[in-house]
Amino acid sequence: MLPGVVGTIQATEAVKVLLGIGEPLVGRLLTYDALGMRFREVKLRRDPNCPLCGTSPTIKDLSIHMTGGAACEATPAGHAG
Amino acid sequence: MKTLKEMITEARQVVPEESPEQVQRRIKSREPLAVIDVRDPDEYRDGHIEGSTNISRGFLEFRVAGAVADPTTPVVLYCQTGLRSVLAAKVLKELGYQNVINLGGGYQKWAQSGLPTVRDMPLTADQIQRYSRHFLLNQVGEKGQRRLLRSKVLLIGAGGLGSATAFYLAAAGVGTLGVMDGDVVDITNLQRQILHTTADIGKPKVESATRTLKALNPDVNIIPLATRITVDNVMDIIKDYDLIVDGSDNFETRYLMNDACYLAGKTNIHGSIFQFEGMATVFAPNEGPCYRCLYPTPPPPGLVPS
Numbered sequence: 001m002l003p004g005v006v007g008t009i010q011a012t013e014a015v016k017v018l019l020g021i022g023e024p025l026v027g028r029l030l031t032y033d034a035l036g037m038r039f040r041e042v043k044l045r046r047d048p049n050c051p052l053c054g055t056s057p058t059i060k061d062l063s064i065h066m067t068g069g070a071a072c073e074a075t076p077a078g079h080a081g
Numbered sequence: 082m083k084t085l086k087e088m089i090t091e092a093r094q095v096v097p098e099e100s101p102e103q104v105q106r107r108i109k110s111r112e113p114l115a116v117i118d119v120r121d122p123d124e125y126r127d128g129h130i131e132g133s134t135n136i137s138r139g140f141l142e143f144r145v146a147g148a149v150a151d152p153t154t155p156v157v158l159y160c161q162t163g164l165r166s167v168l169a170a171k172v173l174k175e176l177g178y179q180n181v182i183n184l185g186g187g188y189q190k191w192a193q194s195g196l197p198t199v200r201d202m203p204l205t206a207d208q209i210q211r212y213s214r215h216f217l218l219n220q221v222g223e224k225g226q227r228r229l230l231r232s233k234v235l236l237i238g239a240g241g242l243g244s245a246t247a248f249y250l251a252a253a254g255v256g257t258l259g260v261m262d263g264d265v266v267d268i269t270n271l272q273r274q275i276l277h278t279t280a281d282i283g284k285p286k287v288e289s290a291t292r293t294l295k296a297l298n299p300d301v302n303i304i305p306l307a308t309r310i311t312v313d314n315v316m317d318i319i320k321d322y323d324l325i326v327d328g329s330d331n332f333e334t335r336y337l338m339n340d341a342c343y344l345a346g347k348t349n350i351h352g353s354i355f356q357f358e359g360m361a362t363v364f365a366p367n368e369g370p371c372y373r374c375l376y377p378t379p380p381p382p383g384l385v386p387s
Contacts, residue, residue: 003273006359007245010326010352013363014246015253017324017348018232020111020132021220025362026369032359044362047374052343053367054374061344065312065337 002034089164092171098185101194104157108132111368115149115156117141119169120188124161130191131199133159134224141169142176147219152177159184159191201227208300212254226254230300233257235322237310237338239286240264242328242352244276250326251294251301258294259322261306262286310334315341326350332379339364339372 009030016022029042051058083091099107107114108130116133118125125135134148138160149156156178160166167183174181184191192198204212204223208230215221221229232255236243239262250258266274266281266289274286281289287305294303306318310329315337319325325347327338335351342349342364349364351372364371 001273002354002357002359003241004245004275006352006354006361007242007328008249009361010242010328010350011246011249011253013350013361014234014250014255014324014326015229017350017363017365018234018255019221019225019228021225024365026365029360029362029375032361034357034359044370044375046370047377050371050374051377052340052373053371059340059373062312062315062337062340065340 002032005032005034089167092167093183095174096167096170096181096183098163098167098183099157100185101191101196104130104159104182104184104191105196107155107157113151113154115154117145117148117156117158118160118188119158119166120160124188126201128192128198128200129188130159131197138165138169142172145173145176145178149178153179155180155182157182157184159187161187162189163187199231202230208254211298211300215253229254230256232324233259233322235259235319235325236261236328237325237334238262238328238330239274239276239290240270240328240330241273241354243326244274244290246326246328246352247276247290247294248297251298251303254298254300256300257302257304257322259304259306259318260287260290260294261308261310261318262290263307263309310337312337316345319345319347322347324348324350326352328352335372336379342366343371 013024016024027044029044031040031042046053048055108116116130118129118133118135119138119141121137122135136144136148156173158166158170158181163183163186166187170181170183212226215226216223234250234255236247236258239247239260247258247260264286266277266284266286268282270277271279276293277286277289285307287307291303291305294301319341325338325342327335327349329335329338338349343366346366351364352361
């Protein structure tokens with residue numbers, strides 16, 4: 001059931017962005033705790049040192065993702081789709 | 082008595098005019114802006130500027146408040162050649178709209194400049210019924226529905242997250258849905274991946290997804306992509322879509338989607354779950370942070386980001 005909640009939020013956000021209506025979750029991380037049945041919101045800021053979208057980016061193409069790149073050394077058993 | 086020429090001259094003195102290119106820049110900047118087409122509905126149907134609202138000159142004073150709530154929002158008015166709209170713009174100024182702009186040369190000059198225009202396809206009788214509840218919502222309406230029908234969304238993953246997203250986007254009438262997943266349906270998927278049924282076990286997920294979504298809404302063009310998203314195919318695939326919804330189940334894909342979407346200037350609707358917790362956010366290039374602003378490098382195994 002949990003993925004249904006999050007997937008439906010994603011669908012809602014998609015429609016909002018497509019139609020240019022409301023306030024999409026840009027710069028906000030919405031978290032959902034199913035056991036406590038709580039939603040929380042964390043403000044997100046752009047990181048000026050971000051290697052991708054910061055002021056002096058080091059990632060300018062996808063070469064970091066070529067075999068064995070540093071983009072993701074580990075694929076931990078974390079969040080599932 | 083004033084002549085028409087005098088009235089137009091007077092209006093031009095109080096209403097600034099912008100060229101099609103200047104207006105296009107405003108639209109692209111995605112800053113608050115209302116574009117109102119004051120021509121008659123048949124002229125509008127034949128072709129208009131995307132995102133514009135049609136309020137015929139005769140109804141302008143009555144309906145403008147419904148289209149532009151904030152009097153400080155810049156409002157661009159246009160008609161066919163820029164004359165009707167300059168008179169209309171003067172009225173809006175008198176109503177208290179502070180930032181009214183006339184599109185010089187009107188729609189004609191816009192189209193001649195080679196700038197994009199859209200034409201309304203008539204909705205079928207079935208579509209009018211199917212989406213009638215959307216028409217009742219001010220923020221969607223028939224215009225919003227047409228926009229959804231023209232939209233193209235790519236779903237990364239037809240698993241737990243992608244199932245719910247795909248169901249609702251197809252139901253809502255998003256015209257093109259790319260569904261990308263290289264997996265086949267496994268019995269362990271079925272307690273949460275609601276696109277697929279018991280009879281689908283062993284079949285590609287995109288196959289069952291296509292069948293389910295088509296059955297729900299035959300309007301929607303489903304593009305099944307039975308492969309994993311990789312560094313080699315990602316740029317070529319995402320270029321065809323307006324928006325990406327990432328419902329992937331691993332960090333490698335999330336970083337890849339984040340980087341590719343940022344580089345391609347595509348908004349990425351991110352979601353993930355872990356046990357009883359979930360999260361969602363929207364990565365809009367240059368409007369807000371990206372996934373790497375949150376997690377410059379992959380988090381250690383087992384850590385639940387919050």
